Amino acid sequence: MEKTIEKVKAASFQEMPEKIGQTIRIGSVEIALFKLADGHVRAIENRCPHKGGVLAQGIVSGEHVFCPMHDWRINTTDGKAAAPDHGCVKTYDVKIEGDDVYIFV
Amino acid sequence: MNQEKIVMIGNGMAGVRSVEEILNLRPDHFHITIFGTEKYPNYNRIQLSKVLQGDTTISDITLNDWSWYEENGIQLYPGETVVRVDTEAKLVQTSKERIVPYDKLIMATGSLPFIVPIPGADKEGVTAFRDIQDCEKMMSVSKEYKKAAVIGGGLLGLEAARGLLNLGMDVDVIHLSCTLMERQLDETAGSLLQKELEKQGVNFFMNKQTAEIFGDERVEGIRFSDGETMKTDLVVMAAGIRPNVSLAQESGIDVNRGILVNDYMETNIPDVYAVGECAEHRDVVYGLVAPLYEQGKVMAARICGEPAAGYAGSVLSTQLKVSGVDVFSVGEITEDEETKTIKMFDDWKGMYKKIVIRDGKMTGAVLFGDTSEGNKLLRLINKKADVEEYMGAAEEAAGNMAAAMADGELVCGCSGVTKGTITTAIRQDGLTTFEEVKACTSASRSCGGCKPLVVDLLAHTLGDQFEKADQKEPVCGCTTLSRDEVVESIRKKGLTHTREVMNVLGWQTEDGCSKCRPALNYYLGMINPMEYEDEKESRFVNERMHANINKDGTYSVVPRMYGGVTSAKDLRKIADVAEKYDVPLIKVTGGQRIDLFGVKKEDLPDVWADLDMPSGYAYGKTLRTVKTCVGEHFCRFGTQDSISMGIAMEKKFERIGTPHKVKMAVSACPRNCAESGIKDIGVVGVEGAWEIYVGGNGGTHLRAADLLCKVKTNDEVLEMIGAFMQYYREDAVYLERTSVWVERVGLDHIKEVLADKAARDAFNTRIDEALSVTKEPWKEIIENKKIRKELYETELVSLTK
Numbered sequence: 001m002e003k004t005i006e007k008v009k010a011a012s013f014q015e016m017p018e019k020i021g022q023t024i025r026i027g028s029v030e031i032a033l034f035k036l037a038d039g040h041v042r043a044i045e046n047r048c049p050h051k052g053g054v055l056a057q058g059i060v061s062g063e064h065v066f067c068p069m070h071d072w073r074i075n076t077t078d079g080k081a082a083a084p085d086h087g088c089v090k091t092y093d094v095k096i097e098g099d100d101v102y103i104f105v
Numbered sequence: 106m107n108q109e110k111i112v113m114i115g116n117g118m119a120g121v122r123s124v125e126e127i128l129n130l131r132p133d134h135f136h137i138t139i140f141g142t143e144k145y146p147n148y149n150r151i152q153l154s155k156v157l158q159g160d161t162t163i164s165d166i167t168l169n170d171w172s173w174y175e176e177n178g179i180q181l182y183p184g185e186t187v188v189r190v191d192t193e194a195k196l197v198q199t200s201k202e203r204i205v206p207y208d209k210l211i212m213a214t215g216s217l218p219f220i221v222p223i224p225g226a227d228k229e230g231v232t233a234f235r236d237i238q239d240c241e242k243m244m245s246v247s248k249e250y251k252k253a254a255v256i257g258g259g260l261l262g263l264e265a266a267r268g269l270l271n272l273g274m275d276v277d278v279i280h281l282s283c284t285l286m287e288r289q290l291d292e293t294a295g296s297l298l299q300k301e302l303e304k305q306g307v308n309f310f311m312n313k314q315t316a317e318i319f320g321d322e323r324v325e326g327i328r329f330s331d332g333e334t335m336k337t338d339l340v341v342m343a344a345g346i347r348p349n350v351s352l353a354q355e356s357g358i359d360v361n362r363g364i365l366v367n368d369y370m371e372t373n374i375p376d377v378y379a380v381g382e383c384a385e386h387r388d389v390v391y392g393l394v395a396p397l398y399e400q401g402k403v404m405a406a407r408i409c410g411e412p413a414a415g416y417a418g419s420v421l422s423t424q425l426k427v428s429g430v431d432v433f434s435v436g437e438i439t440e441d442e443e444t445k446t447i448k449m450f451d452d453w454k455g456m457y458k459k460i461v462i463r464d465g466k467m468t469g470a471v472l473f474g475d476t477s478e479g480n481k482l483l484r485l486i487n488k489k490a491d492v493e494e495y496m497g498a499a500e501e502a503a504g505n506m507a508a509a510m511a512d513g514e515l516v517c518g519c520s521g522v523t524k525g526t527i528t529t530a531i532r533q534d535g536l537t538t539f540e541e542v543k544a545c546t547s548a549s550r551s552c553g554g555c556k557p558l559v560v561d562l563l564a565h566t567l568g569d570q571f572e573k574a575d576q577k578e579p580v581c582g583c584t585t586l587s588r589d590e591v592v593e594s595i596r597k598k599g600l601t602h603t604r605e606v607m608n609v610l611g612w613q614t615e616d617g618c619s620k621c622r623p624a625l626n627y628y629l630g631m632i633n634p635m636e637y638e639d640e641k642e643s644r645f646v647n648e649r650m651h652a653n654i655n656k657d658g659t660y661s662v663v664p665r666m667y668g669g670v671t672s673a674k675d676l677r678k679i680a681d682v683a684e685k686y687d688v689p690l691i692k693v694t695g696g697q698r699i700d701l702f703g704v705k706k707e708d709l710p711d712v713w714a715d716l717d718m719p720s721g722y723a724y725g726k727t728l729r730t731v732k733t734c735v736g737e738h739f740c741r742f743g744t745q746d747s748i749s750m751g752i753a754m755e756k757k758f759e760r761i762g763t764p765h766k767v768k769m770a771v772s773a774c775p776r777n778c779a780e781s782g783i784k785d786i787g788v789v790g791v792e793g794a795w796e797i798y799v800g801g802n803g804g805t806h807l808r809a810a811d812l813l814c815k816v817k818t819n820d821e822v823l824e825m826i827g828a829f830m831q832y833y834r835e836d837a838v839y840l841e842r843t844s845v846w847v848e849r850v851g852l853d854h855i856k857e858v859l860a861d862k863a864a865r866d867a868f869n870t871r872i873d874e875a876l877s878v879t880k881e882p883w884k885e886i887i888e889n890k891k892i893r894k895e896l897y898e899t900e901l902v903s904l905t906k
């Protein structure tokens with residue numbers, strides 16, 4: 001099956017708080033959107049690979065987010081859990097145009 | 106390149122350890138394939154006892170995770186059993202019909218639990234205690250059933266019994282002989298052990314032989330050979346293990362009790378080795394990891410073609426892993442005409458020591474109650490030392506033992522770590538704490554018995570630097586600084602922001618972690634309550650959202666209900682809110698309040714607005730509940746107005762930030778219906794006075810509170826509590842409950858500090874200041890559009906198709 005990628009507007013860059021995740025629901029997928037301390041914006045699936053914790057509510061440090069459920073550390077850039085844990089979440093490309101934050105889903 | 110192929114049967118502790126040794130000697134030389142019946146990577150079987158006892162979890166006992174296999178190029182087939190070995194054609198065949206050729210084959214099949222062959226042993230509810238599956242089975246049975254029977258009063262049986270007790274079951278242990286652990290303990294130690302475990306709640310049937318397990322499909326009870334019966338819902342067979350040798354036997358490898366091996370772990374068939382519990386060496390089959398790891402080391406050297414001395418057998422030592430019971434045993438423990446002993450027995454304190462001496466040499470020892478000499482005895486007995494050496498050493502300080510050891514001597518038997526390895530690591534990698542040594546060398550990673558010796562080695566190697574270095578526990582992995590150092594720097598340098606603390610104090614990560622950020626946020630607020638602006642992004646989810654996150658990402662809402670007292674009006678509001686927002690569960694909590702579970706994140710602010718009640722802070726590091734009993738107005742025993750006292754306490758201290766949560770209770774007489782004896786601060790009314798208790802805990806580590814003082818008036822109660830709370834706020838480590846703090850600094854010390862009226866006043870001035878700036882959080886959020894949007898809204902985006 002052909003998978004089409006769509007570009008959707010998800011947030012206003014100015015209004016995004018730093019280091020506090022936002023929850024975006026697009027159809028049936030939930031995405032956690034983060035503005036990191038360095039101003040980069042990252043979008044990952046809002047489901048921890050461990051037991052489905054809501055990553056948007058985790059503590060953000062550098063490019064990592066600590067899952068609020070059992071403290072797994074997830075890299076928001078490549079979606080991978082840090083050792084000794086295992087697993088990864090889907091990551092989404094993000095583009096910022098002016099004040100508009102777009103996600104590619 | 107055509108690599109030599111090693112195939113290993115068994116993915117357990119001895120086998121994988123041997124592979125580690127092989128990789129150490131000749132990395133990249135072999136292509137290694139491992140088959141394991143269990144579907145897990147290599148885990149620490151020893152720790153299953155601790156998993157059952159609730160001290161750790163299954164996910165925490167992995168020794169080599171999946172990526173370790175990957176990184177070392179090992180082909181692992183988990184959940185796949187080798188069913189046939191062809192030693193002529195040099196290949197193995199598995200339960201999944203896979204055929205893999207080998208150049209060298211290692212049998213590391215471990216043991217099988219011995220299931221006593223009696224009628225009914227195959228009924229549902231009968232289990233062994235050997236692997237993760239058994240552990241999971243016991244844990245799930247404990248949720249539905251009440252009574253458990255353990256067959257076997259050895260090490261394994263007793264550890265299982267203690268675990269089942271922790272799981273809330275009534276536990277009977279059935280033992281064939283009249284002394285527990287009779288292979289490791291003499292009668293005196295055995296009976297001390299039995300008394301101690303009886304005190305913990307285990308019931309014993311000694312001298313009993315099980316004849317039958319009865320019941321329909323499921324076990325219902327046990328019949329003994331003397332005709333007596335008992336009822337039970339679960340039977341754990343811990344009657345011993347048998348080397349798992351059937352595969353070897355069918356493949357024509359020589360087998361007696363175990364697979365027969367020489368001093369290099371070679372079997373009678375060329376290129377076939379055996380290691381671990383399945384192997385029999387010089388008539389002995391070992392069942393503890395330390396000797397198995399020694400075997401692995403020798404075998405690895407042989408396989409890699411390195412010269413090494415053969416394996417000459419080991420002296421066994423045992424430690425029981427049951428909390429509150431210290432037992433140690435090594436070597437020969439029974440006496441005969443030719444032995445002499447040194448004995449010490451203190452029945453009153455329950456302490457016992459026996460050392461067995463043969464021809465002037467030490468050959469065995471048993472310790473009960475105080476096992477601090479265990480490492481020393483193990484070392485001396487291992488080298489068959491003269492008893493004179495022990496008598497001399499007894500007077501030496503512990504540190505000298507660390508100094509006296511030769512570099513090649515083993516410190517950690519489980520992981521096979523020598524003194525030399527540890528001291529070299531300390532010097533080369535600049536290690537300064539026990540945790541660092543453990544992480545770097547694996548010493549103490551399995552049973553933890555050698556921890557005191559490792560600490561001594563650290564002290565010995567570091568010399569003067571030690572005191573300073575070891576006393577402190579770093580805040581987290583991002584820094585080497587301790588809590589006290591960080592707090593002192595914040596005060597001295599006037600630091601005002603978490604980022605600033607991390608920059609100025611040289612944090613190793615740019616932005617901290619989930620441990621240090623909340624801690625720093627607390628310390629900054631505690632030190633400078635008037636100016637510090639709380640950092641939401643450094644708060645753990647519950648404290649940021651002002652609700653408890655549930656497992657599915659919804660939240661629970663607990664409104665304040667001062668002293669556990671409510672009204673028809675409040676109950677009506679709660680009921681209305683529950684209906685309006687489809688709240689799936691309304692529950693009375695253990696803290697005398699009402700909890701609305703399963704509220705959606707988006708609904709939280711509206712729920713709070715409709716409730717129009719203050720937050721109960723059921724999620725916070727702050728004052729939680731103040732439980733109260735009915736007291737003098739209704740109860741025939743009441744001596745005081747406990748409800749009013751409790752409400753006054755709750756109103757005064759609600760919302761104050763503390764290192765960990767603080768719970769309080771007020772009872773109006775020593776019957777203590779509000780459970781003041783297990784609260785951080787518990788108040789008990791007696792005729793004409795109040796008693797104040799502190800440091801109680803009803804949670805993971807149950808602790809009875811200590812009496813701090815007795816005062817006359819309600820105002821004095823508030824004054825004392827205010828001073829105690831502020832001292833705790835200023836002195837404790839973040840996430841340290843009062844129970845741990847009181848124990849650490851000492852009740853007498855706290856009493857002394859708080860006895861001084863001027864000090865009490867100063868503490869109260871500071872806590873009042875901190876209280877003066879707290880705000881009702883739910884109200885604040887309801888009124889603040891920006892926070893509502895940032896924290897509680899979910900952005901819905903629709904696709905254009």
Ligand code: SRM
Pocket residue numbers: 653654655656661663692693694695696697698699700722723724729730766768783784801802803804805806842
């Ligand atoms: C709701 C409640 C259980 C209930 O249904 O009754 C509860 C629920 C939770 N408790 Fe508790 N505890 C509740 C009373 C208790 C009590 C009894 C008491 O307070 O009288 C204790 C033992 C007393 C004590 O703390 O000394 C208790 C000892 C714990 C502990 C262990 C603390 C410890 O120091 O060992 C934790 C874990 C922690 O805090 O780290 C915990 C943690 C939790 C958490 C917050 C787990 C978490 O982090 O998600 C639970 C939140 C569930 C949820 O989704 O809302 N809960 N918890 C009780 C709320 C009382 C209230 O009105 O606020």
Ligand SMILES: Cc1cc2nc3c(=O)[nH]c(=O)nc-3n(C[C@H](O)[C@H](O)[C@H](O)COP(=O)(O)OP(=O)(O)OC[C@H]3O[C@@H](n4cnc5c(N)ncnc54)[C@H](O)[C@@H]3O)c2cc1C
Pocket residue numbers: 114115116117118119120121140141142143150151152153154185186187188213214215216234235236261264349352380381382383391392393394395397424426552
């Ligand atoms: C609850 C408990 C507590 C313990 N406490 C201690 C302690 O405090 N101190 C101590 O020193 N020791 C302790 N032990 C003993 C220790 O765990 C064992 O001595 C050690 O695990 C043995 O290692 P092994 O590799 O020989 O066998 P195992 O670890 O049992 O590994 C053998 C593996 O091989 C697999 N296998 C078998 N046949 C095949 C086949 N044909 N194909 C594929 N795979 C196969 C098995 O499934 C198993 O996973 C304890 C054991 C238990 C169960």
Ligand code: SF4
Pocket residue numbers: none
């Ligand atoms: S005891 Fe407390 S923490 Fe444990 S499951 Fe129950 S509510 Fe949750």
Ligand code: FES
Pocket residue numbers: 048049050051052053067068069070071072
């Ligand atoms: S669900 Fe994320 S760590 Fe467990």
